[in-house]
Amino acid sequence: MNLQLQAQRGQYCSTSHTAAVGVLHPTHRRYQCMRSTNSSSLHLPASNSAVMGISIRKSRICVSTGSSRPLTSTQEDQQSATHGHVVHTDALxxxxxxxxxAAAMMLAKRGWRVTVAERQAEVSYADPDRxxxxxxxxxxxxxxxxxxxTGKLADAGVDTKAVEVNRVFPSGKVVSARQSIKDExxxxYWLPRMNFVSLLEHCVTEGDFAPYVTLATNTEATDIRRLPNSSSSSSGKAKQVQVTLRNSVxxxxxxxxxxxxxxxxxxxSLVRHSLLEWAAEDDTMGASSAAAHGSSGSGSSSKFSMAEYPSLSTDLRFKVLQLLPNPAMKDGTVxxxxxxxxxxxxxxxSIGGPPLRLGxxxxxxxxxxxxxxxxxxxxxxxxxxxxxxxxxKVFEEAFPQADWRALVPEPVMAKFAASRGGQFPAPQHxxxxxxxxSTEAAPGAAAPDAAAIKGTGGAAAG
Known part of the structure; x- marks a missing residue:
């Protein structure tokens, strides 16, 4: 989540320590846009005198118009523009x-107008199998x-300044301890994914960043391609990125x-897959050009492949059992x-195998x-x-300290038994x-600093 975006004299670079991949186009200007009232909107704001968002909510069409701040004629021209069903935006x-x-918040803080496309119906969805x-x-x-x-993390989560740790053995013996950490x-902070994502969602939809961020749920990227830039020079070498988004509803x-x-x-990641393809294409073109000039080309496609590292958790299988709040053991231990x-x-x-454990x-x-x-x-x-x-039967044999039929209703146990769960991947980046x-900047904009993006050119991966 440590994504830092720097903008200096029109020069833009991105560095990421997340599983993020991206594409950088250097012709950035400062924009403001209105957020649609419905996060499932696929349409982005258009360049009209009043910014309009059209969205779908449970088969109802919702239309919102308005402007949080008065726009000058220059700002109206700078609003996102639709050209032949193609929407232009600062960041997608x-x-x-x-x-x-988190990336949307960082970009919005710098005045970028951002669209976030999420394929789920809600960004704070909870997967019961995970x-x-x-x-x-x-x-x-x-x-x-x-x-x-950070203060809101403390309100929503459990911190390890002082936390209870319990071990319950098959005999019913309970070993309890309190863990205290004084070093801030x-x-x-421990909290469910949905709580943390809801916190970030509030920042981009209701907080200070709302005027700059459009959140489109039920929306997935189905195609990403490089196209010749219609405003580029006659050489045709400059390109732009076009993404096709589809609303699943x-x-x-x-x-x-x-x-x-x-x-x-x-x-x-579809973005990373696209980067692999583009880098391979560039490698092929570079090798051909180098051969024509009697030199050797240097490949770049491999840099977008995933580097994996050994871990004891790799390939372990897991699944999740839903329990009642504050579950109690047979002896009354809560x-x-x-x-x-x-x-x-x-x-x-009944089934054999190594002893089971539940965390x-x-x-x-x-x-x-x-x-x-x-x-x-x-x-x-x-x-x-x-x-x-x-x-x-397996749980009653493996965990006799609990009354499983009292703790887990049969429909829940049936769903748990049928679930195939998941498997931990190798740590990778x-x-x-x-x-x-594209190496071309808009009129009056500074060209990106190649050194700032480590000589890689312009799409961001992580």
Whole structure:
């Protein structure tokens, strides 16, 4: 989430320590735009005397007009323009998760107008098959401190200044301890993903950045391509990036030409895939040119492939069991939501395999259900169990300290048994961060500093 964007004398560079990939186009100006009243809008504001947003909400068309601040004629000209169903914008971010929303806040703070495209219906969606409980440590607080959000983390999450840790053994024995951390730099805040993303969403839709950010949900990028820039010189070498967005509810499509494209769309990033293709094309052209001049070309496509690192967690399988709030063991021990808990298990006689364990991460709200994480080797026999009756038996054998039929209703256990869960990938990152698509600047704009973007050119990856 440590994304820093610098703008000096019209020169723009991006560096990222997230799984973000992006495309930089150097002709930036300062804009202001109106946000649509509905975050599922696919249409971006158009250049009219009154800024208009058209959106779809549950099959109703909603239209909003207005301007938060009076616009001069020059500002009206600088509003996002639609040319033949193509929308031009400062920045387009693919992915509305923490990295995407944080990047939008950083760009909006600098006056950029930003569109964030998220394929889910809500950016703060909760996947019941995954345990999205985030740990935000000192590195993440560099961002939250900069935007005044650290206090809100403390309000919404569990901090490790003083936290309870419980281990419950099959015999029913409970070992409890309190962990205290006095060094503020080492304090970690734990909170569900949806709570953290909701905090960022509020900043971009209701806070100071709302006039600069358009959040489009139910919207995914289906195509990204480089096109000749119609305003470029006759050489035809300069290019622009065009992204096709599709609304999954209305099936509407919209072509967007951003000056900066950021990919915050995860491991299967369409932006990164596009960068790989473009870099390979450039390598081929460079090799041909070098051969014609009797020199050797240097390849760049490999810099956008993922560098992987060994980890003991790689390929472990996991899935998540939904529990009641503050679940209690047979002996009455209550595993309060704000505490860390480990249910130590033993081998199940029914299926065999190594002993099972369940981990419960802390959440502050004691009125909502909490989750238990089952993590095993990929070949553990528990993954061959797909029905609730068998899994109840397995859990009763492995975790006799709990009454599983009282803790987990049968429909929930059936869903848990049928779930295939997930698998931890190897820790990885993109070697390349950016690719310059065009070296031409708009009239009066300074050309980008090649050294500032580490000689990579102009699209940003992470």
């Amino acid at each position: 971010i693919i992915g509305g998760g923490p990295a995407g929303l 345990s999205y409980v985030y740990a935000i440590d000192g590195r993440g607080r560099v961002f939250t401190d900069a935007f005044g959000l 730099a080492r304090v970690v 209305t099936s509407e499509t919209q072509r967007v030409v951003p000056k900066l494209l950021l990919g915050c769309d995860g491991m299967k 595993l309060r939501n704000p505490s860390f808990c480990l249910l130590a298990g033993r081998k199940s006689k 419960l991460l802390p959440i502050k709200d004691e009125s909502v259900g909490r989750t238990a994480n089952l993590i095993t080797l990929p070949d553990h026999p528990v993954w061959r169990v797909s029905d609730a009756a068998t899994l109840y 993109s070697r390349g961060l950016s690719l310059l698509v």
